[in-house]
Amino acid sequence: MTANFSSIPVLDYSLLSSPETRSEFIRQLQHTLINVGFLYLSNPPVAREDIDAVINYCPRLFDIPTEAKEKIQKANSPHFLGYSSFGTELTKGQIDLREQYDFGTPYEADWHSGDPEYHRLLGPSQWPDEDLIPGFKDTFLKYFRQLEKLSTEFIALIEEALELPPGAMKQFFSNIGGLQHWGKVVKYPAPDNSSNQGVGAHYDPGFLTFLLQASAHRGLQVQNLVGDWIHAPPIPGTFVVNMGKALETVTQGLAKATSHRVLSPEKGSSPRYSVPFFQNISQDIVVGESILHFKPEILKLKETGGKRAHADPANYSEYDRLPSGQVCLIARVKSHPDVAQRHYPELFQQFFSQTPPAQALVLDACTCLNIRSQILLYPTQQLDMQFTTAVVALTALTSTAAFAAPLPMTAENVHHARDESSPLALRDEFSPLVLRDAAEVLNARGPLDLLGDDSEPMGGIMEDPPEVPRPLNAPASQDHGYYIPTVNPKDVMAPPAPPRIKD
Numbered sequence: 001m002t003a004n005f006s007s008i009p010v011l012d013y014s015l016l017s018s019p020e021t022r023s024e025f026i027r028q029l030q031h032t033l034i035n036v037g038f039l040y041l042s043n044p045p046v047a048r049e050d051i052d053a054v055i056n057y058c059p060r061l062f063d064i065p066t067e068a069k070e071k072i073q074k075a076n077s078p079h080f081l082g083y084s085s086f087g088t089e090l091t092k093g094q095i096d097l098r099e100q101y102d103f104g105t106p107y108e109a110d111w112h113s114g115d116p117e118y119h120r121l122l123g124p125s126q127w128p129d130e131d132l133i134p135g136f137k138d139t140f141l142k143y144f145r146q147l148e149k150l151s152t153e154f155i156a157l158i159e160e161a162l163e164l165p166p167g168a169m170k171q172f173f174s175n176i177g178g179l180q181h182w183g184k185v186v187k188y189p190a191p192d193n194s195s196n197q198g199v200g201a202h203y204d205p206g207f208l209t210f211l212l213q214a215s216a217h218r219g220l221q222v223q224n225l226v227g228d229w230i231h232a233p234p235i236p237g238t239f240v241v242n243m244g245k246a247l248e249t250v251t252q253g254l255a256k257a258t259s260h261r262v263l264s265p266e267k268g269s270s271p272r273y274s275v276p277f278f279q280n281i282s283q284d285i286v287v288g289e290s291i292l293h294f295k296p297e298i299l300k301l302k303e304t305g306g307k308r309a310h311a312d313p314a315n316y317s318e319y320d321r322l323p324s325g326q327v328c329l330i331a332r333v334k335s336h337p338d339v340a341q342r343h344y345p346e347l348f349q350q351f352f353s354q355t356p357p358a359q360a361l362v363l364d365a366c367t368c369l370n371i372r373s374q375i376l377l378y379p380t381q382q383l384d385m386q387f388t389t390a391v392v393a394l395t396a397l398t399s400t401a402a403f404a405a406p407l408p409m410t411a412e413n414v415h416h417a418r419d420e421s422s423p424l425a426l427r428d429e430f431s432p433l434v435l436r437d438a439a440e441v442l443n444a445r446g447p448l449d450l451l452g453d454d455s456e457p458m459g460g461i462m463e464d465p466p467e468v469p470r471p472l473n474a475p476a477s478q479d480h481g482y483y484i485p486t487v488n489p490k491d492v493m494a495p496p497a498p499p500r501i502k503d
């Protein structure tokens, strides 16, 4: 019989404090692991004042000046730790409407050339200036330490619930293979147009996630066995706990990883905040080679859990064959192409070579806005996301009523668009919105064939345009000494191809 679920169980940690109630907690945990994959943990062993302090810091963290955020932007960090501005993250190629800071448990970078590339993923966090948000770093680190301890204790409870020998999962937390846990602080503003993807459907990495819902908004949804999305609204004083894909793999599916997503707050609402903590495992472990053995009667319980009737989002599916660090690196590359492009150019190329999203977005924005532009194309590996974002935003700006005629897409204008004091200045919140709109158009149509004859350089905005520019497929005219394709959808669109971003 399939045990579908329509709500998320609440498990009371205080049941563990007496032997009579402890076994009830373990029984509930076993049921939840196998049949749901998500739970609320009430009365957790984390100091209430520390949780409240973290909650209070959330809005303040996003209110610090833009320059202070940019100073610690994620693109500075090969560890993907730092600040990501609104709309710069992707889930399965789609833009997430959230702004966030990623932090890690303390770790000194120790990667040397010749070491596995994924070891470079581990390293120190970038913290906001103490003067701007006094006490935040210490509070957050204290919170992190308690979450790390709780997550370790929880693994022992899972061993008990699945009737494994005590300590059976210790091997996954050896420091030898490099181990760092992650946490982040996330802001989901209310959107002002049609998309409401706070974060798209996904699984989590590693073993366990402890999520603090730091405002009263609904938004988190969990997919049940028949594919329906059910709400996991905030319950004050609880953590939402869910299983990562590595834990599912190593437990032969007994501890289920469950797909989840976040919907943006309703239009006009205040922002939603959340603080997830992700318990990682040692980077060198290939989970698929360390599968745990269970008693047959425990394995049989999987049958009650039933089969999922829907197509899962397949992120983190490589745990069965690749070192866990490599699995995480791949996921980070796919979610943060701007960081990947700077620090992991080969992986960037591998995952974004044929339909580089930003590159396609630029052209598509031009197409849908019907703007004449001098955009040619960069070879993928030289694509600068920030630059590209500016181009897209400028494209939109130039088509607004404020400008009687489209401005030429010159390097100078793009430069102005990036200059705060210019009337063309790009507002932080502006460019991602344009990107998102362009993404919708793009996704509705399938990728564009942008690259043409790849033996030629594909350019970009031309600082020094050649005298006889190479024609693209689009009809062209000469103007101001620049090559100006008049963008016509029929000419630039290729037949839909399968998406390049594979999970």
Ligand SMILES: O=C(O)CCC(=O)C(=O)O
Residues within 6 Å of the ligand: 186, 199, 204, 211, 213, 220, 260, 261, 262, 273, 274, 275, 276
């Ligand atoms: O913000 C939330 O409630 C959940 C976020 C999440 O699932 C994630 O970042 O992995």
Ligand SMILES: [Fe+2]
Residues within 6 Å of the ligand: 202, 203, 204, 209, 260
């Ligand atoms: Fe998640």
